[in-house]
Amino acid sequence: MLECTNVDAGYGKVMILHDLNLTVRQGQLSAILGSNGSGKSTALKTLAGLVTPVKGQITLDGKRIDGLPANAMTEHGMCLVPQGKEVLAGMSVEENILIGAFHRRKDKSGIAEDLDRVYSQFPRLKVRRKAAAGVLSGGERQMLSLGRALMSRPKLLLLDEPSAALAPKVVGEISDILRGLRETGLTMLLVEQNVSMAVELAEEIHILREGRIAHSRLNGPDFDTSDLKAYYLGSGA
Amino acid sequence: MVSDLVLLPQFLTNGLVIGSGYVLVAVGLTLIFGILHIVNFAHGEFYMLGGFAAVLGSQLLGLPALPTLLVVAVVMAAFGLVVERVVFRPLGGKDPTNAIIASFGLSVLLQNLMLKTVGAEPMAVKSGFAPGAIQIGNVFITAERIAIVAAMAVIVAALLLVLRYTWTGRALRSLSENPTVALISGVNVRRVSLITFVIGSVLAGLSGALMSTVFMVQPNSGALIVMKAFIIVVVAGMGSIEGAIIVGLALGLIESLVAGYMGNELRDIVGFLIVILVLAVRPQGLFGLKTERS
Numbered sequence: 001m002l003e004c005t006n007v008d009a010g011y012g013k014v015m016i017l018h019d020l021n022l023t024v025r026q027g028q029l030s031a032i033l034g035s036n037g038s039g040k041s042t043a044l045k046t047l048a049g050l051v052t053p054v055k056g057q058i059t060l061d062g063k064r065i066d067g068l069p070a071n072a073m074t075e076h077g078m079c080l081v082p083q084g085k086e087v088l089a090g091m092s093v094e095e096n097i098l099i100g101a102f103h104r105r106k107d108k109s110g111i112a113e114d115l116d117r118v119y120s121q122f123p124r125l126k127v128r129r130k131a132a133a134g135v136l137s138g139g140e141r142q143m144l145s146l147g148r149a150l151m152s153r154p155k156l157l158l159l160d161e162p163s164a165a166l167a168p169k170v171v172g173e174i175s176d177i178l179r180g181l182r183e184t185g186l187t188m189l190l191v192e193q194n195v196s197m198a199v200e201l202a203e204e205i206h207i208l209r210e211g212r213i214a215h216s217r218l219n220g221p222d223f224d225t226s227d228l229k230a231y232y233l234g235s236g237a
Numbered sequence: 238m239v240s241d242l243v244l245l246p247q248f249l250t251n252g253l254v255i256g257s258g259y260v261l262v263a264v265g266l267t268l269i270f271g272i273l274h275i276v277n278f279a280h281g282e283f284y285m286l287g288g289f290a291a292v293l294g295s296q297l298l299g300l301p302a303l304p305t306l307l308v309v310a311v312v313m314a315a316f317g318l319v320v321e322r323v324v325f326r327p328l329g330g331k332d333p334t335n336a337i338i339a340s341f342g343l344s345v346l347l348q349n350l351m352l353k354t355v356g357a358e359p360m361a362v363k364s365g366f367a368p369g370a371i372q373i374g375n376v377f378i379t380a381e382r383i384a385i386v387a388a389m390a391v392i393v394a395a396l397l398l399v400l401r402y403t404w405t406g407r408a409l410r411s412l413s414e415n416p417t418v419a420l421i422s423g424v425n426v427r428r429v430s431l432i433t434f435v436i437g438s439v440l441a442g443l444s445g446a447l448m449s450t451v452f453m454v455q456p457n458s459g460a461l462i463v464m465k466a467f468i469i470v471v472v473a474g475m476g477s478i479e480g481a482i483i484v485g486l487a488l489g490l491i492e493s494l495v496a497g498y499m500g501n502e503l504r505d506i507v508g509f510l511i512v513i514l515v516l517a518v519r520p521q522g523l524f525g526l527k528t529e530r531s
């Protein structure tokens with residue numbers, strides 16, 4: 001579904017990603033693991049159009065999407081849940097959710113349906129729907145950020161560390177939601193530092209190190225995490 | 238003292254009229270700043286052009302008040318569209334100083350263009366309203382000035398409704414809140430920027446047109462009001478629309494009281510004193526939120 005071939009990208013003259021190759025198959029949940037600064041967010045931002053690649057190509061369902069502006073991505077069925085639980089702080093929770101449906105704003109009944117679904121997935125958001133998003137807790141913001149992305153009816157969801165800086169209970173809730181989404185057949189690319197969460201959810205795991213995929217392997221019942229750290233840190237093969 | 242208090246309602250009424258003009262200019266200025274991050278020093282000239290557009294509508298075409306305002310709105314929308322495309326869009330994404338300098342240049346250019354074409358002679362606009370003042374209690378006010386306040390209220394209410402309840406309004410606010418979230422949600426930054434600039438131009442132009450029945454229209458008539466608008470926007474908090482409305486009206490009232498009770502020569506100074514005071518106590522402005530980033 002998503003194919004990223006020999007991509008170089010970075011900020012100004014500083015290249016962060018080098019020859020990045022990555023495939024995400026339809027219906028699959030893939031995870032990217034890597035240490036701080038290894039370029040995980042840059043990789044997702046590049047896929048989402050927030051960073052423009054200087055080399056290589058990215059295709060989604062066979063269509064070239066590299067070079068498209070970030071605001072065009074929802075129309076192509078891809079949506080990013082950025083790192084840092086970013087919300088529209090001064091706008092209400094409900095407005096934050098609705099903005100995710102911007103590209104299909106004419107679809108009134110569909111939007112009403114999806115809003116109900118998001119509220120049943122995240123009951124906390126329904127309770128707080130009139131509140132300003134800026135006053136929500138970290139967990140609630142992460143839910144909001146996810147709910148907003150789901151409103152775009154994505155085929156592919158890019159998730160940047162959805163479990164970061166959250167209490168274990170909330171991480172569990174997020175895991176459950178992602179598992180539920182995987183069951184619906186939604187394709188996801190998950191960036192995590194939380195190895196156990198990634199291993200629990202993902203069918204394929206990639207290790208990113210210094211802007212390159214250092215290692216990829218399929219998940220399975222006999223999956224061994226003991227050597228993942230080595231790949232992170234660069235001592236693995 | 239008693240006789241002084243008798244004048245209070247009159248001063249407040251005068252202040253409300255002037256404040257209405259301020260509100261429309263300041264709201265556009267703060268919108269453009271909040272969304273395009275342009276500090277538009279030419280905003281006073283947009284106001285001035287609105288005044289001349291009103292001269293065009295009412296004197297040259299002989300239109301009544303409402304159709305004249307419509308002409309002003311159309312002219313200013315077209316003007317804003319061209320300016321955003323030609324002057325500011327090419328500077329987008331570059332050092333914001335470029336846009337500041339460009340807006341300065343635009344301000345000088347527009348003033349001189351009007352000086353060359355229509356001359357320095359002040360022009361008056363006849364609105365067609367009955368000239369005499371109406372007495373309400375102790376207050377004397379012309380129908381024209383009641384219309385200014387009413388028009389401001391209608392325009393501002395319409396703007397707030399659009400911002401609150403339409404997709405375009407939501408897109409505008411999302412972009413001023415968090416551009417990344419707006420972008421990844423599918424909001425087209427270029428389109429929203431253009432719409433914002435057009436709205437700001439129309440608001441300034443409408444203000445210039447409305448106030449053209451109070452003050453004369455001339456090429457430099459935007460110079461003072463742009464200073465007032467900046468005072469309002471800074472005191473309110475850059476980007477705060479509700480703040481600009483409240484502070485705009487308040488400045489009109491305060492100026493009128495200061496002029497009435499302390500002397501007319503202090504009218505244009507009081508705003509600067511307020512700005513210094515507010516910035517010392519609350520640098521983000523009265524209604525500005527301290528931007529917190531996670």
Ligand SMILES: Nc1ncnc2c1ncn2[C@@H]1O[C@H](COP(=O)(O)OP(=O)(O)OP(=O)(O)O)[C@@H](O)[C@H]1O
Pocket residue numbers: 011016034035036037038039040041042043083193
């Ligand atoms: N906007 C930016 N401008 C310049 N350099 C940046 C920018 N964002 C990130 N970088 C740099 O790019 C490199 C990779 O950053 P990135 O955010 O992709 O890492 P990450 O793997 O997501 O880290 P973390 O786990 O801490 O989120 C870092 O060296 C960082 O300093």
Ligand SMILES: [Mg+2]
Pocket residue numbers: 040041042083160161
């Ligand atoms: Mg990151």
